[in-house]
Amino acid sequence: MKENHVVTECAVFVGVSLDGFIARSNGDLDWLMGEGGGDSAEYGYNEFIADIDAIVMGRNTFEKVVTFSKWYYGNKRVVVLSNHPLDLSLSRTHGGVVEVMAGSPAAIVSKLAASGAGRLYVDGGITIQQFLRAGLVHRLIISRLPVLIGNGIPLFGSLQLDIRLNHIATRTYPGGMVQSEYRIVS
Template identity: 45%
Template sequence: MDIKCSVFIAASVDGFIARPDGDIEWLHRPEYETAQLNGLTYDSFIATVDALVMGRKTLEKVVSFPEWPYKGTPVIALSHQSLALPAHVQGKVEVMSADVTTLVKQLAERGMKHLYIDGGQTIQAFLEAGLIDELIITRIPVLLGKGVPLFSQIGSERELRHVGTYVSQNGFVQSTYRVVEAT
């Protein structure tokens, strides 16, 4: 399979991607929105992907946003349950229930070359299946204390190779890692 799977995500310094209730408003402080960022911007990253793959919980959060953030990017939602998609995302989201290895194979057969993997459980499933090639993690200068962890306590050890780190004046620290294939 010649398809790249990347994670592009923000996390608190203590490793959480959301508050316990899924809230991510802590990411949208005014000083964050206006800051000059060093490293890979979201817009530059999203321009390189063929589709975004997320889990049901992430989709439920995203459809609550005032506007759809993935204009022009196909979104694949993983769910083993049927999902009732709100009208404003119909035709923009495809729901698939395959395991992650089969899903990546199916998307590669469609000609996709680069997938953006998002959502805690989905990232974990892709990591556990050995499908993640790259992790781009931006640490936000806040301690949430508790919440949805970026990495769970289950899973197997993965070796990473550091590619680069960028520090922005607002305190964001973005590091890129390549996942080393298990031998």
């Protein structure tokens, strides 16, 4: 009997300030919702999320997104990475399907693949950086907004080796947002 093998692809879809930050130092995203931010559906997010089996995010990102008036993940499976208990009740009020996992990025991907999740959306600064360092990210979609915030949480952190990228496409939008898509060179 042939073993059912799921090939897992990890993708990042993220907004950054022009100076490379995904949030202010305190986690605030007010700059993201301003001019040039608009409705994420206009910028390919709905098409992207439709092809995703599960979202993997860190605890800090989860604690931020549950404060939004809208749950942007629909009924997709959301896996929050944490070694500590979390209050998941707020996500349920939005209709979220959320669970907590702990472990290395490779262990998380392996567990999700074993459950049939072949396409993962990796979200949150620390989580994105950990998955990149582990060589698990395959695709990056980065939306650069026309705002400088001066300091905050960077999208990219230190790397032991260079990560080469193939440019797939770049799109510009009214308001000055520029969105680029890349594939990691294996």
